[in-house]
Amino acid sequence: xxxxxxxxxxxxxxNAITHAVADFERRGVxxxxxxxxxxxxxxxxxxxxxxxxxxxxxxLTYAPEPFGLPEAREAxxxxxxxxxxxxxxxxxxxxxxxxEAYGWLFKLLCSPGDGxxxxxxxxxxxxxxxxxxxVEPAAYDxxxxxxxxxxxxxxxxxxxxxxxALVVVSPNNPTGSYITEAEWARLADVCAANSLAVIADExxxxxxxxxxxxxxxDLASSDxxxxxxxxxxxxxxGLPQLKLGWILAGGPAGDRARALxxxxxxxxxxxSVSTPVQLAARHLxxxxxxxxxxxxxxxxxxxxALRTAAAAHPxxxxxxxxxxxxxxxxxxxxxxxxxxxxxxxxxxxxxxxPGYFFDFPREAYVVVSLLPPTPVFAAAxxxxxxxxxxx
Ligand SMILES: Cc1ncc(COP(=O)(O)O)c(C=O)c1O
Numbered sequence: 001x002x003x004x005x006x007x008x009x010x011x012x013x014x015n016a017i018t019h020a021v022a023d024f025e026r027r028g029v030x031x032x033x034x035x036x037x038x039x040x041x042x043x044x045x046x047x048x049x050x051x052x053x054x055x056x057x058x059x060l061t062y063a064p065e066p067f068g069l070p071e072a073r074e075a076x077x078x079x080x081x082x083x084x085x086x087x088x089x090x091x092x093x094x095x096x097x098x099x100e101a102y103g104w105l106f107k108l109l110c111s112p113g114d115g116x117x118x119x120x121x122x123x124x125x126x127x128x129x130x131x132x133x134x135v136e137p138a139a140y141d142x143x144x145x146x147x148x149x150x151x152x153x154x155x156x157x158x159x160x161x162x163x164x165a166l167v168v169v170s171p172n173n174p175t176g177s178y179i180t181e182a183e184w185a186r187l188a189d190v191c192a193a194n195s196l197a198v199i200a201d202e203x204x205x206x207x208x209x210x211x212x213x214x215x216x217x218d219l220a221s222s223d224x225x226x227x228x229x230x231x232x233x234x235x236x237x238g239l240p241q242l243k244l245g246w247i248l249a250g251g252p253a254g255d256r257a258r259a260l261x262x263x264x265x266x267x268x269x270x271x272s273v274s275t276p277v278q279l280a281a282r283h284l285x286x287x288x289x290x291x292x293x294x295x296x297x298x299x300x301x302x303x304x305a306l307r308t309a310a311a312a313h314p315x316x317x318x319x320x321x322x323x324x325x326x327x328x329x330x331x332x333x334x335x336x337x338x339x340x341x342x343x344x345x346x347x348x349x350x351x352x353x354p355g356y357f358f359d360f361p362r363e364a365y366v367v368v369s370l371l372p373p374t375p376v377f378a379a380a381x382x383x384x385x386x387x388x389x390x391x
Pocket of ligand 1: 037097098099100123125169172173201203231232234235240245
């Protein structure tokens with residue numbers, strides 16, 4: 001039998017949850033999907049003419065630029081002034097998505113077999129993207145003490161001689177925790193001492209909920225350590241299908257200039273961002289604010305509904321959500337997470353993620369998306385909590 005690259009993960013057999021979902025789909029059984037994180041499927045109102053600039057005649061000319069068209073890079077830089085951060089468009093690199101940006105940065109920073117240090121719990125994406133570049137991920141821990149804190153000692157333990165970069169996700173998916181100024185100061189020192197670059201995934205930074213004043217944002221504006229901040233239309237304006245993401249490069253000037261020169265070679269090999277979306281970038285970023293505002297209202301309302309539902313079930317605990325699109329509920333560990341998720345699907349017709357999907361250190365947690373329409377979300381959350389508390 002033909003074998004494929006070791007970069008690919010082992011072909012997982014379907015687990016019991018994917019099997020049960022496939023069975024529902026096959027039989028046409030309706031259920032509420034509280035794992036839905038695709039904003040275009042969550043009943044938000046997108047202006048009908050939002051995509052009109054994609055048809056501009058200027059898009060008929062191809063004039064490729066490795067880092068993107070100057071006007072699009074300027075539009076992204078201008079976007080950061082919303083948060084009071086000044087970004088030089090020369091430090092903006094466009095990519096098709098933040099996932100692609102990870103791939104480029106792993107290629108830039110790591111040779112095959114080198115390591116990257118990644119958060120746990122977190123979205124399983126990094127492990128996969130690292131594997132595709134032949135790079136080894138090593139996890140550091142976030143610990144919950146009333147908020148999810150970065151265990152800096154675990155970061156130091158995860159750094160091997162092969163480590164080349166530290167990934168920080170702020171706010172993290174699914175823990176919803178921003179990195180604080182104090183955590184960032186300590187991590188920047190650790191990275192400087194170990195010659196690690198930082199990849200700061202801030203795709204959800206626009207969605208604070210119960211956020212601390214002391215949160216650090218736009219990490220690439222720091223001078224101390226070579227840092228790449230990731231962002232994109234997927235999350236900042238709820239348009240994942242347009243395929244426009246970006247990298248902001250920051251850190252000591254010489255280090256940054258050398259990194260950008262090398263990154264240019266990678267970007268030039270792909271030239272993956274379409275001309276029409278670049279020409280439309282300024283318009284999309286400006287008018288996408290309408291969608292961002294709806295998402296902000298939605299996640300706030302849904303978190304409120306989740307907390308209201310949880311108030312009736314003291315055995316369950318909605319953990320602090322500082323920002324982002326998901327919430328974590330600690331539930332009694334009377335049955336396995338998998339069994340609970342299956343019970344919820346079969347008996348309540350509600351689908352949630354088990355904590356183990358995100359590598360939580362212990363059971364039992366479930367994770368829900370805060371994006372579904374509020375009436376649907378609130379009813380499903382009430383069922384979820386009642387079932388989880390019923391032990
Ligand atoms: C934390 C985080 N970063 C990046 C991504 C990927 O986003 P993109 O659509 O820009 O590739 C996701 C997707 O959910 C995510 O949760």
